[in-house]
Amino acid sequence: xxxxxxxxxxxxxxxxxxxxxxxxxxxxxxxxxxxxxxxxxxxxxxxxxxxxxxxxxxxxxxxxxxxxxxxxxxxxxxxxxxxxxxxxxxxxxxxxxxxxxxxxxxxxxxxxxxxxxxxxxxxxxxxxxxxxxxxxxxxxxxxxxxxxxxxxxxxxxxxxxxxxxxxxxxxxxxxxxxxxxxxxxxxxxxxxxxxxxxxxxxxxxxxxxxxxxxxxxxxxxxxxxxxxxxxxxxxxxxxxxxxxxxxxxxxxxxxxxxxxxxxxxxxxxxxxxxxxxxxxxxxxxxxxxxxxxxxxxxxxxxxxxxxxxxxxxxxxxxxxxxxxxxxxxxxxxxxxxxxxxxxxxxxxxxxxxxxxxxxxxxxxxxxxxxxxxxxxxxxxxxxxxxxxx
Numbered sequence: 312x313x314x315x316x317x318x319x320x321x322x323x324x325x326x327x328x329x330x331x332x333x334x335x336x337x338x339x340x341x342x343x344x345x346x347x348x349x350x351x352x353x354x355x356x357x358x359x360x361x362x363x364x365x366x367x368x369x370x371x372x373x374x375x376x377x378x379x380x381x382x383x384x385x386x387x388x389x390x391x392x393x394x395x396x397x398x399x400x401x402x403x404x405x406x407x408x409x410x411x412x413x414x415x416x417x418x419x420x421x422x423x424x425x426x427x428x429x430x431x432x433x434x435x436x437x438x439x440x441x442x443x444x445x446x447x448x449x450x451x452x453x454x455x456x457x458x459x460x461x462x463x464x465x466x467x468x469x470x471x472x473x474x475x476x477x478x479x480x481x482x483x484x485x486x487x488x489x490x491x492x493x494x495x496x497x498x499x500x501x502x503x504x505x506x507x508x509x510x511x512x513x514x515x516x517x518x519x520x521x522x523x524x525x526x527x528x529x530x531x532x533x534x535x536x537x538x539x540x541x542x543x544x545x546x547x548x549x550x551x552x553x554x555x556x557x558x559x560x561x562x563x564x565x566x567x568x569x570x571x572x573x574x575x576x577x578x579x580x581x582x583x584x585x586x587x588x589x590x591x592x593x594x595x596x597x598x599x600x601x602x603x604x605x606x607x608x609x610x611x612x613x614x615x616x617x618x619x620x621x622x623x624x625x626x627x628x629x630x631x632x633x634x635x636x637x638x639x640x641x642x643x644x645x646x647x648x649x650x651x652x653x654x655x656x657x658x659x660x661x662x663x664x665x666x667x668x669x670x671x672x673x674x675x676x677x678x679x680x681x682x683x684x685x686x687x688x689x690x691x692x693x694x695x696x697x698x699x700x
Contacts, residue, residue: 317489319477320445320566324453325388325670326395326470326496326547328554332356333669335365336556336578338384341663343371344580348661354408354578359553361397366407367578377406384666389460389470394498396550424584424614424651430572432592433565434600435607437485440675441600444485446566448476450672451525456495459520467513469496471547476526488529491522492537496547508542563673564589569609577669581660582651584614588621590681591654593674595643599628601684602691604639606631612649619650634694642693646686 323330335356343350350371357364363381385391385399392398434441452474460468475492478485499506501513518536526534548554557575561567574585581587596608605628613622624643626636643649648657655661658680667678676682 313483314480315482316480317477318443318445318480318568319475319490320443320449320568321473321475321492322446322449322453322562322566322672323474323559324457324470324472326390326472327559328358328471328549328552329556329558330554330670331385331388331390331549332358332554332556333559333577334388334666335363335381335384336367337666337669338380339365339369339375339377340578340580340665342375342380343369343373344661344663344665345373347372350580351582352578352580353583355556356578357553357555358397358549360550361401362403362405363549364405364407366409368410369408370410375408377408378404390548395469395471395496395548396546397548424582424588424616424618426574426583426585427614427616428572428574428585428588429611429613430574430584430588430592431564431570432589432594432596432610432612433569433608434593434596436600438675441597442675443565443568445476445478446562446568446672447675448478448488448525448529449474449566450675452476452491452493452521454671455521455525456493465516465520467498467501469498469544469547471496471544471551487531488526488534490535490537491526491530492540493517493522494539494544495521496544497539499545502543502545506543509539514538563668565674570611572611576673577665581655581658584612584651584654587651587654587658587660588612588614588649590658590660590673590679591647591649594658594681594683594686595647597682598684598686598690599639602687602694604628604633604690604694608632608639610643619652621649624649638694642690646690646693 336354339354340352352369354367381404382399390397437444438447456472459465473494477490479487479489501509503510560575576586579586592610595610599608607629609627611625624640626639
């Protein structure tokens with residue numbers, strides 16, 4: 312995008328009810344993969360008002376103790392006290408899991424995609440993570456909230472939180488943070504004498520301890536801070552709002568900066584291209600930008616259920632590419648195996664570790680295999696040969 316404009320992205324913390332559901336679903340996936348790497352998992356979690364319902368279709372030889380997994384996740388997030396509205400040791404847990412439909416598995420067993428769909432990947436040179444700046448900062452803010460809560464630095468904070476960051480762009484380049492929005496669950500101890508608002512002291516403490524260390528030099532005298540703008544945020548998590556797996560897909564990806572496919576990620580094993588092909592699309596675009604073949608790159612992959620090869624590969628570098636988008640599409644097919652089997656092998660997706668993805672975003676974090684830039688050198692070399700022809 313060229314010109315001058317403002318762009319906003321949001322993130323949510325581990326204790327947000329939708330993210331609680333995502334983490335439970337991915338923790339169950341991890342347990343399945345821990346002793347049966349070929350488990351077929353499509354797990355959904357619903358939580359609200361003292362209840363957690365886990366359902367979906369799972370075929371695995373692993374032994375699953377759903378109640379134990381749910382409680383472990385809730386405890387780790389911080390829901391261990393009724394003062395935060397939800398208590399791991401005092402909630403109803405219902406198991407409604409069935410096996411995967413044989414109509415789906417017969418197509419997957421032969422190496423085909425587990426569903427039809429479109430998947431997008433994106434990378435840009437706005438940040439060292441090769442992610443858009445707004446979503447990168449939004450994720451770092453909620454991670455910082457979680458950090459200062461766990462350390463006891465701000466002991467009155469609860470597990471639920473949200474962030475939002477508005478970036479001002481000048482001539483298409485990010486220049487400054489215009490606004491920061493924080494919603495932090497808290498105990499009643501920081502309410503003022505009316506009992507309806509947090510004190511100004513606490514508001515400023517949240518800004519100074521959480522926002523300023525993350526925003527840094529991107530803030531200026533005109534940067535605006537909005538903290539718990541309703542006044543207070545005592546009732547949070549699944550007690551304040553219903554949580555459901557897969558409802559934060561824009562938070563999970565690029566903060567609305569580019570297009571998003573139709574599917575969510577959490578609770579799905581790697582045969583579901585909603586998840587695995589989206590990871591591959593990010594892997595592709597990050598390597599293209601790391602190779603300096605474009606400043607920005609979007610890739611769309613599309614699949615048909617039961618069919619191994621993608622139906623289409625679309626590339627858009629927004630006019631920033633050093634070679635044509637058509638040529639990049641050819642290089643992608645040459646250097647990346649885009650079949651479900653190839654994606655699984657390249658990105659090592661049959662091992663546990665997916666619960667880590669279920670908070671603070673699936674992209675822009677070095678611990679994940681799809682964030683590697685190990686293909687950049689060969690892409691750059693092949694592109695240079697193309698240019699010399």
